Amino acid sequence: MxxxxxxxxxxxxxxxxxxxxxxxxxxxxxxxxxxxxxxxxxxxxxxxxxxxxxxxxxxxxxxxxxxxxxxxxxxxxxxxxxxxxxxxxxxxxxxxxxxxxxxxxxxxxxxxxxxxxxxxxxxxxIPSAAIAGLDRLSAATLGHVDSITLTTRKPVKAWRGTFAEEILNLDTISEPTLVFEGNARESSRLFPESVNVSAALSLAGIGFESTTVRVLVDPTIEKNIHEVSAQGVSGEVRIEVQNTPSPGNPKTGYxxxxxxxxxxxxxxxxxxxx
Structure with missing residues (x-):
């Protein structure tokens, strides 16, 4: 042959x-x-x-x-x-x-x-990029999914030049502070460089409106942390990813x-x- x-x-x-x-x-x-x-x-x-x-x-x-x-x-x-x-x-x-x-x-x-x-x-x-488990979440949508929540935490340096600077004094912040909680459609618009992961999660999962996103500025950490939790008929998923920020651009990671x-x-x- x-x-x-x-x-x-x-x-x-x-x-x-x-x-x-x-x-x-x-x-x-x-x-x-x-x-x-x-x-x-x-x-x-x-x-x-x-x-x-x-x-x-x-x-x-x-x-x-x-x-x-x-x-x-x-x-x-x-x-x-x-x-x-x-x-x-x-x-x-x-x-x-x-x-x-x-x-x-x-x-x-x-x-x-x-x-x-x-x-x-x-x-x-759509590569997984800064998140993990998109394949598992996509498979879960073949059954009923009750909820998907993303919590993103990044150190202060990752928020320079972003929407977070308009509502917080990044020079004096001393504890983890919530800067956004809502759905993924709004979060991806407010933080286009920092929360692309919420859009990928939404496309693989249950959509922008149904995906809950929480965003925190956290001066106590050095890495970008993404936590995903999902529940549905296939079971429960909990994923935590800690990404090392790139020295050339702390909004993204290696x-x-x-x-x-x-x-x-x-x-x-x-x-x-x-």
Missing amino acids: NKTAKRQIRAGLIGYGTAGRDVAKGILAGNAGDCQLTAVLVRNSHRYSGTELPAGTLTDSIDAFFNAGLDVVIETAGHDAVRHYTSHALSKGCDVMVVSVGAFSDQALLNDTLEIARQQGKRVI IVAMSILSSLRQLTSPMIFS
Whole structure:
């Protein structure tokens, strides 16, 4: 029997900030399976010099990026990038891996994106990133789920430049302080860089309105902590994840890039964990 070998997938990366750099480095080091970093899209390529990227990879031309023969596009550039490029990538025949999943709290954007994906026969891939257990929660929704609650705690440095600064004096806070409690749709809008995890949890679980989110500024911790509890007909789930913040951006953690690389690796792996 003749067997056709699966070709190497060609990946395009949108954004070259903290997470983007770590993803690019991991792909180039061979940590993403049979995956080639083909193009990296940034706003202004002249701002970047001395990168470890292969020559010709970095571009600020949208046309050049999407004409590079990509199989998968990885977004690491924020909510605006999801709105501007996800549908375009799908229409170009690419799968899309979305990190800034909080953008999908916009229900119209989510609906339009999924419709284009269906039409094109492509996928929107949501890596676990800063959370764990999305597979377990997604499976649980095949039965009845009573509740899902996310409690996020982050140290003071992670809240600089966010909504939390408008309601708290981060220089004098001395104990864990609740800054938000409500549903996931509102939390993902208020904290787009810090609570993307609530959006991923909602999409895998019971939806934005039905997912409860509690957000705390905690000066007593050094790591970003996410606690998930869920109850339903399949049983009870309790998950706690403590992520080490990235030195380059304390709003995110090392695990985000690792999760992206793991998801890429599974696209060409003979074994898939789900």
